[in-house]
Amino acid sequence: MTLQRTFTIIKPDAVKKHAIGDIIEQFEKNGFRILAMKMLEISKHQAEQFYAVHVNRPFFSSLTDFMSSGPIVALALEKENAIADLRKLMGATNPAQAEEGTIRKKWATNIEYNAIHGSDAEDTARFELSFFFAGYELAI
Ligand code: ATP
Ligand code: MG
Numbered sequence: 001m002t003l004q005r006t007f008t009i010i011k012p013d014a015v016k017k018h019a020i021g022d023i024i025e026q027f028e029k030n031g032f033r034i035l036a037m038k039m040l041e042i043s044k045h046q047a048e049q050f051y052a053v054h055v056n057r058p059f060f061s062s063l064t065d066f067m068s069s070g071p072i073v074a075l076a077l078e079k080e081n082a083i084a085d086l087r088k089l090m091g092a093t094n095p096a097q098a099e100e101g102t103i104r105k106k107w108a109t110n111i112e113y114n115a116i117h118g119s120d121a122e123d124t125a126r127f128e129l130s131f132f133f134a135g136y137e138l139a140i
Contacts, residue, residue, distance in 0.1 A: 005035065005138075006082040007128035009117040012070035015039075019107045020073055023116065026103055027077060030089055035076040036137045044068045050131055053124075059112060066112060074132045083125055086118040 010023050027034065042050070047064035054060050079085060091102025095114060098105040108114035119125035129138060 001080045003078055003080060004082040004122075004125075005076060005078050005129060006086050006125045007117075007119045007132065008075050008077060008086060009067075010073040010075075011113070011115055011117060012066065012072055013109055013113040014107050014115040015071050015073065017107060017115075019115065023103055023107070024073075024075075026089060027075070030079075030085070032077040032079045032082065032086070035078050035140055036133050037073065037075045038132070039071055039073045041071050042068050050128070062112060076129055076133055076138055083119055083122065087120065090116050090118050 008027075010020055014020070014023060024034070024037075044064055047067040048055075048060075051060065051063060051067070054063065057063075077086065089103060091098030091104035091108075093104075093114060094111040095104045095108035096111075098108065103116050104114050107116070119128050
């Protein structure tokens with residue numbers, strides 16, 4: 001398997017819980033190389049664009065309110081099998097179903113305030129990386 005890139009967000013709930021350092025340590029301990037990283041706040045409109053695939057879901061409005069409710073940390077990560085390996089490290093969307101040792105098991109509050117986002121496929125990783133990072137920021 002060749003190197004693969006993925007995109008992750010430390011969500012507003014995890015930033016408020018002071019979990020940034022712990023989560024980044026998990027990325028590094030699990031073999032992810034950090035290519036780029038930024039802390040920022042996004043608007044409701046930007047959150048709607050980012051999560052456009054979920055526009056018809058009942059939780060869309062609440063999700064985009066949440067994602068624009070405070071600072072987030074966006075990172076571009078690289079490793080072999082990065083997309084699947086990050087999803088495994090994150091744990092299930094609903095922390096009640098997340099395995100021991102996963103980021104969501106440790107930090108998520110509930111199915112919505114679940115601490116971390118990770119790309120779920122190659123095409124979404126490409127879209128999400130380019131949504132948050134310019135080409136020159138990833139040319140490393
Ligand atoms: P993410 O895309 O953030 O990595 P995911 O891929 O595990 O999470 P999705 O189904 O893509 O889960 O949902 C996106 C986000 O929407 C979830 O991470 C969560 O914050 C929120 N969400 C998902 N399902 C629900 C739900 N039933 N009720 C409220 N919020 C939800
Ligand atoms: Mg998803």
